[in-house]
Amino acid sequence: MDNASPKNTMADTERKPLKDIFDEKRFELIAKDAAVVCRSFDVERFLAVGLQDHAQLTLLQRLRRVSMALRSTLPADYPEALDILIKLSSRTEKGFVSLFLPDFVGQYGRDNFELSMHALKLFTKLGSSEFAVREFLRSDLASTLSVMRDWSEDEDEHVRRLASEGSRPRLPWSFKLQAIIDDPGLTLPILVNLAHDPILYVRKSVANHLNDVSKDHPEWLLDTMERWPRDHPYPAWIARHALRSLVKAGHPRALLQVGASSQVDMAVPLFDVTPERLSLGETLTLSVTLQSTSDHPQRLVVDYRLHYVKKGGSTSAKVFKMKELTLQPHERISLMRRQLIKDFTTRTHYCGAHLVELIVNGESLAQSRFELCN
Numbered sequence: 001m002d003n004a005s006p007k008n009t010m011a012d013t014e015r016k017p018l019k020d021i022f023d024e025k026r027f028e029l030i031a032k033d034a035a036v037v038c039r040s041f042d043v044e045r046f047l048a049v050g051l052q053d054h055a056q057l058t059l060l061q062r063l064r065r066v067s068m069a070l071r072s073t074l075p076a077d078y079p080e081a082l083d084i085l086i087k088l089s090s091r092t093e094k095g096f097v098s099l100f101l102p103d104f105v106g107q108y109g110r111d112n113f114e115l116s117m118h119a120l121k122l123f124t125k126l127g128s129s130e131f132a133v134r135e136f137l138r139s140d141l142a143s144t145l146s147v148m149r150d151w152s153e154d155e156d157e158h159v160r161r162l163a164s165e166g167s168r169p170r171l172p173w174s175f176k177l178q179a180i181i182d183d184p185g186l187t188l189p190i191l192v193n194l195a196h197d198p199i200l201y202v203r204k205s206v207a208n209h210l211n212d213v214s215k216d217h218p219e220w221l222l223d224t225m226e227r228w229p230r231d232h233p234y235p236a237w238i239a240r241h242a243l244r245s246l247v248k249a250g251h252p253r254a255l256l257q258v259g260a261s262s263q264v265d266m267a268v269p270l271f272d273v274t275p276e277r278l279s280l281g282e283t284l285t286l287s288v289t290l291q292s293t294s295d296h297p298q299r300l301v302v303d304y305r306l307h308y309v310k311k312g313g314s315t316s317a318k319v320f321k322m323k324e325l326t327l328q329p330h331e332r333i334s335l336m337r338r339q340l341i342k343d344f345t346t347r348t349h350y351c352g353a354h355l356v357e358l359i360v361n362g363e364s365l366a367q368s369r370f371e372l373c374n
């Protein structure tokens with residue numbers, strides 16, 4: 001979600017822990033704004049419930065705690081409570097912080113389907129309702145998918161994107177939708193409606209949705225992408241990015257669909273990884289020279305696979321993109337890629353010898369190593 005995803009809307013929080021999006025000041029601000037739109041709002045009770053064991057809570061636990069605190073202070077009548085939240089939404093900052101609004105709907109509004117669907121459509125324009133709508137997909141799949149098919153044709157790009165992103169089989173930070181994992185055709189009408197969407201972040205969602213499918217049904221995805229319209233740059237872009245995991249894995253049909261040559265005829269005069277030893281915070285440099293040995297042009301997808309050392313000494317491989325290119329007959333080309341080696345929230349580095357493979361059209365053509373040390 002470009003307007004509220006953990007990946008794209010938290011850039012301003014990188015200097016502090018992500019969970020501090022919902023720090024004590026944020027709870028106080030929500031309470032203050034709620035008291036403005038609802039004079040009877042119990043600020044003290046909201047803060048007492050919301051801030052209990054606050055320091056120990058993760059980001060998503062703090063988000064849920066906002067919903068719980070609102071539930072304990074807003075009227076017990078859900079439509080009345082929702083009306084207050086809609087008024088509160090006009091005072092709420094856009095981005096991830098606004099996700100407490102749809103979260104309340106997802107947790108407490110499943111018995112008021114139509115009213116809740118209307119609210120999720122409204123709230124998604126502030127941030128995203130992608131997590132909350134999954135509660136309805138889990139409890140009433142057919143009815144929710146019917147509404148989301150309508151959303152996929154909405155005039156608002158945030159609503160259209162919600163139709164795709166909210167129904168992803170394996171949405172990060174959320175639970176799996178097993179019914180859609182088992183039958184990806186359930187959401188295909190939504191994705192087809194969005195195939196020519198003019199907004200890039202909507203198309204990214206469609207591609208990510210289809211890439212999710214590749215984890216469980218690669219042949220279904222490949223069959224679908226063979227029928228996918230390619231006569232326009234928008235659906236062609238979606239198809240290419242939907243196949244990215246299969247391309248990285250070297251799947252022959254996926255490589256053919258993105259135009260890669262089925263046979264690679266070339267030498268690798270140079271595959272150099274420097275420095276041979278480095279520490280966290282330093283930059284790894286990959287230098288590659290490819291020499292065509294073919295009399296015909298070759299379309300190449302050049303990647304590299306880095307085998308990260310894990311805590312116990314085993315390794316875990318991750319493929320990184322390097323370049324896509326057409327190598328002319330007997331052409332020689334040099335490539336370079338730099339990568340900063342540092343810890344992320346999703347990866348911790350450990351000392352040891354790290355294998356690096358050069359991957360061209362799914363084939364490992366060369367190897368090198370570097371030593372990571374303290």
